[in-house]
Amino acid sequence: MHEFSLAQNLLGQLLELAAQHQARKIIRVEVQLGESSNIVADSFQFGFDVLSKENEICRSAKLVLQPTAGNDLILAQVEME
Amino acid sequence: MCDSCHCTETTKSDSEKKIIEVHESLFAANNEKALANKKLFAAAGAVVINMISSPGAGKTTLLEQTIDHLAGTLSIGVIEGDIETERDADRIRAKGVPAVQITTGGACHLDAGLIHTGMHKLMAQGNKFDIIFIENVGNLVCPASFYLGEDLRMVLLSVPEGSDKPAKYPGAFKTSDLYAITKTDLLPYFDFSMEEARKEALQLNPELQILELAAPKGTGLSAWIDTLQNLINGKN
Ligand SMILES: Nc1nc2c(ncn2[C@@H]2O[C@H](COP(=O)(O)OP(=O)(O)OP(=O)(O)O)[C@@H](O)[C@H]2O)c(=O)[nH]1
Ligand SMILES: [Mg+2]
Numbered sequence: 001m002h003e004f005s006l007a008q009n010l011l012g013q014l015l016e017l018a019a020q021h022q023a024r025k026i027i028r029v030e031v032q033l034g035e036s037s038n039i040v041a042d043s044f045q046f047g048f049d050v051l052s053k054e055n056e057i058c059r060s061a062k063l064v065l066q067p068t069a070g071n072d073l074i075l076a077q078v079e080m081e
Numbered sequence: 082m083c084d085s086c087h088c089t090e091t092t093k094s095d096s097e098k099k100i101i102e103v104h105e106s107l108f109a110a111n112n113e114k115a116l117a118n119k120k121l122f123a124a125a126g127a128v129v130i131n132m133i134s135s136p137g138a139g140k141t142t143l144l145e146q147t148i149d150h151l152a153g154t155l156s157i158g159v160i161e162g163d164i165e166t167e168r169d170a171d172r173i174r175a176k177g178v179p180a181v182q183i184t185t186g187g188a189c190h191l192d193a194g195l196i197h198t199g200m201h202k203l204m205a206q207g208n209k210f211d212i213i214f215i216e217n218v219g220n221l222v223c224p225a226s227f228y229l230g231e232d233l234r235m236v237l238l239s240v241p242e243g244s245d246k247p248a249k250y251p252g253a254f255k256t257s258d259l260y261a262i263t264k265t266d267l268l269p270y271f272d273f274s275m276e277e278a279r280k281e282a283l284q285l286n287p288e289l290q291i292l293e294l295a296a297p298k299g300t301g302l303s304a305w306i307d308t309l310q311n312l313i314n315g316k317n
Contacts, residue, residue: 002189002223009107021099031107038226038252071226073107081098 003040006073007047011058013075018057023080026061030077034070041065111227114193118230121200127158127210128316130309131229133253134237135246136219139263139296141169143237143305144214146296148176150306155211155313160199162191162218169216179206190223191215193230211313225252233312235259240267244278247285254285259292259308266295 014026033041045063052058066076106112122129132140141161148157159180161169170182181202183195196215203213215231217224236257238246241264247254254260260282262275275293282289292308294301 002226005188006107009110013105013107017101017103021101023099027098036252036255038222075103075105075107078101078103079098080101 003043004047004051006039007044007051010048010075011051011055014058014061014078015055017078018080021080024057026058026078026080028062028064028077028079029075030064030066032066032068032072032074032076034068034072034074036071037073038071039073041067108226108228111193114197115228115230118193118196118200121197121204122213122230122232125158125200125204125208125210125213127213128233128312129213129215129229129231130312131215131217131224131231131234132237133217133221133224133234133257134219134239134263135221135242138219138237138239138242139294140216140219140237141172143261143263143294143296144173144216145176146299146302147214147305147309148173148178150302151309152177155309156207156209158203158207158210158213160196160203160213160215162195162216164188164218179203181206185218189218189220190227191217191229192227196229212309221246221250221253225256232316233258235261237261237263238278239264240271240273243271244274244276245281247278247282251285254282254289257286257289260289261292261294261305263294263296265293265300266298 014029018026033039045065048063052061134140144159151157157178159173159178161180161182162185163169164185164187167182170180173180181199183191183199215229234257236253262278279291292301292304294305
């Protein structure tokens with residue numbers, strides 16, 4: 001249920017990164033999703049897809065979720081231009 | 082120079098694409114706030130318990146009974162999390178104990194930022210506490226993912242919910258220190274297996290301390306009060 005708020009946090013962080021690196025567009029975002037994180041990959045992806053449409057910079061960003069061990073959710077890598 | 086029409090606009094080439102390695106937890110912001118909360122808790126001199134259960138498992142009832150037992154001997158504060166209403170905080174205030182109500186307006190869990198704000202409000206009502214209880218939003222799943230800075234996390238499971246719940250909702254059981262099986266006065270009316278409820282939780286988390294409670298009847302309360310007292314003594 002909190003997948004949406006986590007997706008919201010992620011987008012906030014992406015906007016900060018874009019500003020830091022003077023990027024106009026986020027292209028690809030890689031996130032590692034811990035298998036015991038209680039986070040449902042599909043709804044996190046859905047939340048991201050819906051919320052990313054709310055601003056120009058993230059509008060066409062592609063979220064790639066990598067399953068990993070543990071219970072964390074880690075922003076690994078961001079591709080931007 | 083753009084090579085299709087020779088205008089002065091530069092085109093984006095691949096070299097302007099940047100790949101940034103971040104490797105930061107999306108819970109990092111929450112965990113940082115939780116560490117800030119730990120400092121606030123220490124400043125108040127309090128041990129802090131985060132109570133997690135499904136709606137109605139008996140969190141507020143246990144708090145009311147605890148207050149009745151400890152009033153006068155310990156100073157208690159309560160932070161209540163609910164989606165809507167002041168009702169749980171009002172139940173605590175009716176016992177003469179300072180309480181702050183956080184309404185999440187829909188969110189299914191408390192996060193460290195909400196507790197930080199709540200804690201400042203609580204400290205406006207009293208600056209020293211022996212113990213602070215955080216009653217999380219009634220939900221057996223989501224609150225388990227958010228560390229609030231607490232010293233002890235407890236999960237409550239009531240008899241009517243069924244003894245298969247630890248295996249079905251493992252998160253809260255895996256991350257808790259204490260597990261209270263509540264409403265044991267109702268055991269005669271439900272097919273709840275105490276053995277299953279204990280065994281399957283311990284399989285998930287062998288360190289769990291288990292209590293059996295029927296708070297309104299006073300059953301198991303002395304073991305619970307001892308646990309609280311040990312926690313406070315351990316901190317001092
Ligand atoms: N029989 C019995 N009923 C109980 C016991 N503990 C709580 N109840 C009842 O269970 C209902 C819910 O109790 P609450 O204490 O409000 O539960 P809660 O976990 O605080 O609920 P939320 O804050 O809404 O998640 C109330 O009607 C209580 O009287 C118990 O040990 N035995
Ligand atoms: Mg309650």
